[in-house]
Amino acid sequence: MDDQGIRRVVLAGVLLALTLLLVFTRIGMIPMPTPAGNATIAHIPAIIGGLLEGPLVGLIVGLGFGFASFVNATTPMFKDPMVAILPRLFIGVVAALAYGGVRRLNKRGLSAIAGILLIVLLAAAWQIHADKPILGIVWAVLAVALGVGLWFWLRHQELALVRVGIAAGLGSLTNTVLVLGMAVVRQYMTAPVALVTGLTHGLPEMIVSALITIGVVAAIRNLGGRRKRRPAGTRRSGATKEG
Amino acid sequence: MASLEGLRNVSIGRYVPGTSALHLLDSRVKVGGFLLVVALAAIVNGLAGLAALVIWMLILVTLSGIGLRSTWNSIYAALPFIVVLLLLQLAFTPIRPSDRILLAWGRLRLSWPAVRLVIVALLRFFVLMLAVSLLTGITSSGALIRGVEGLLRPFTHLGLPAHELALVGSVALRFLPLLGEQVESIAMAQASRGLADTRSRWKLAATARRVAQLIVPLFVDVYRRSEELALAMQARCYNGGKGRTHLIQERLTPRDWLALAILLVSSALVAALP
Numbered sequence: 001m002d003d004q005g006i007r008r009v010v011l012a013g014v015l016l017a018l019t020l021l022l023v024f025t026r027i028g029m030i031p032m033p034t035p036a037g038n039a040t041i042a043h044i045p046a047i048i049g050g051l052l053e054g055p056l057v058g059l060i061v062g063l064g065f066g067f068a069s070f071v072n073a074t075t076p077m078f079k080d081p082m083v084a085i086l087p088r089l090f091i092g093v094v095a096a097l098a099y100g101g102v103r104r105l106n107k108r109g110l111s112a113i114a115g116i117l118l119i120v121l122l123a124a125a126w127q128i129h130a131d132k133p134i135l136g137i138v139w140a141v142l143a144v145a146l147g148v149g150l151w152f153w154l155r156h157q158e159l160a161l162v163r164v165g166i167a168a169g170l171g172s173l174t175n176t177v178l179v180l181g182m183a184v185v186r187q188y189m190t191a192p193v194a195l196v197t198g199l200t201h202g203l204p205e206m207i208v209s210a211l212i213t214i215g216v217v218a219a220i221r222n223l224g225g226r227r228k229r230r231p232a233g234t235r236r237s238g239a240t241k242e243g
Numbered sequence: 244m245a246s247l248e249g250l251r252n253v254s255i256g257r258y259v260p261g262t263s264a265l266h267l268l269d270s271r272v273k274v275g276g277f278l279l280v281v282a283l284a285a286i287v288n289g290l291a292g293l294a295a296l297v298i299w300m301l302i303l304v305t306l307s308g309i310g311l312r313s314t315w316n317s318i319y320a321a322l323p324f325i326v327v328l329l330l331l332q333l334a335f336t337p338i339r340p341s342d343r344i345l346l347a348w349g350r351l352r353l354s355w356p357a358v359r360l361v362i363v364a365l366l367r368f369f370v371l372m373l374a375v376s377l378l379t380g381i382t383s384s385g386a387l388i389r390g391v392e393g394l395l396r397p398f399t400h401l402g403l404p405a406h407e408l409a410l411v412g413s414v415a416l417r418f419l420p421l422l423g424e425q426v427e428s429i430a431m432a433q434a435s436r437g438l439a440d441t442r443s444r445w446k447l448a449a450t451a452r453r454v455a456q457l458i459v460p461l462f463v464d465v466y467r468r469s470e471e472l473a474l475a476m477q478a479r480c481y482n483g484g485k486g487r488t489h490l491i492q493e494r495l496t497p498r499d500w501l502a503l504a505i506l507l508v509s510s511a512l513v514a515a516l517p
Contacts, residue, residue, distance in 0.1 A: 006481060007473040009407050013414025014469040018461070020415060021422045027457065041454060048462065060411055071375050079371040081285055187360060212455050216462040 058092015087178030095171030270390030
């Protein structure tokens with residue numbers, strides 16, 4: 001096994017330990033005033049594993065997260081491996097692939113993608129509006145807020161951090177969408193309930209995990225110009241070449 | 244600050260040392276059997292099959308002597324939540340005209356498919372709860388890793404890195420108490436500087452910020468530790484699973500074969516039930 005392989009195995013193991021810790025001590029569960037109870041941040045190690053060392057590490061840590069939440073579950077929904085484990089495999093993988101895709105784009109490319117996304121979301125809002133007026137308006141407001149937020153963020157934040165944030169957000173979104181989708185397929189929830197849960201849990205989870213991931217990756221990779229460089233004595237084997 | 248105590252004692256489930264016939268089984272048989280039961284519980288949709296599974300797991304738990312108390316405690320803690328969820332399920336399952344109506348009371352109507360769905364979800368929950376506490380009760384964490392590695396070993400010929408996956412698992416288990424200590428000390432350091440441990444349901448932003456303050460240093464520390472461990476392994480010329488021997492060699496004994504046979508026959512029976 002080469003050096004890179006050893007690093008991957010060890011980082012996967014340590015992130016897995018962190019996931020287990022977050023799940024079993026319930027540090028990773030943020031209590032919420034909704035029927036579904038908790039928002040999770042325990043999927044963040046999977047995202048970080050994917051971002052730092054590629055899809056395979058993300059997959060392994062995601063599998064660990066799924067297993068832990070399956071073992072620790074206190075509701076029938078998460079005692080079903082199809083809901084608890086299967087969707088979690090994709091968190092780190094999606095984050096890693098999204099990061100790989102976004103990394104090649106410059107500021108203009110990112111803005112273009114944000115613009116297209118906004119148009120698609122607004123079109124969807126129009127469709128929903130025809131059927132359920134209030135939900136459509138909420139959707140449109142959220143879409144515009146997202147667009148404006150992204151635009152400000154692109155202007156004022158360093159590009160490397162925005163990329164990390166986008167990848168992390170997508171990873172978190174994968175978790176929300178797939179878990180709730182599976183819950184609907186396996187008949188633990190009806191589609192409207194899942195949609196509302198997605199809004200009340202998925203959005204905060206997305207924002208929180210983007211922020212935490214940015215904090216962590218920035219600290220590890222020394223991104224984000226305001227930060228002081230570490231003294232030369234500490235080890236950072238080739239970690240700065242990307243970003 | 245009571246919540247900070249005991250973080251270093253995290254473990255997966257609760258291992259109960261013992262010498263019952265189930266404890267003495269090969270770890271591969273234990274893990275394989277567990278996977279079989281989980282798969283069965285996910286696939287079987289009939290009431291009789293699931294009820295048979297619950298009884299079967301109860302018998303096994305009794306035989307193993309790990310006691311039902313811990314399982315019951317976790318079920319008991321979740322009970323109010325489950326009840327609410329099931330009531331919602333009862334209320335919101337759409338009723339088709341062809342369904343048999345069990346109870347009609349004003350606008351409230353209970354249809355048989357909805358009730359059946361609820362019973363199936365409950366039984367499945369019980370099976371999985373029992374299966375998890377049985378596996379973690381009779382298998383130490385080291386044996387768990389050995390079992391997984393042993394089960395994955397045939398797939399190495401297909402290119403699956405079984406040894407590396409097992410290594411990931413054992414690194415994780417070894418690091419778990421260390422990280423627990425780390426969280427404890429970060430949390431105490433922050434508490435001693437006046438950061439209160441607020442976890443209110445309504446102070447959402449405050450809670451999130453508080454958790455982030457705990458998590459980000461933890462992640463960075465974790466990364467540093469993993470770099471150190473990787474460097475140490477490289478320095479000792481670690482080169483993966485090829486040609487590696489094991490301290491504990493497990494062989495399948497007649498007892499294990501008997502257990503496997505019982506397991507397979509009983510699962511076939513369960514799968515055949517309506």
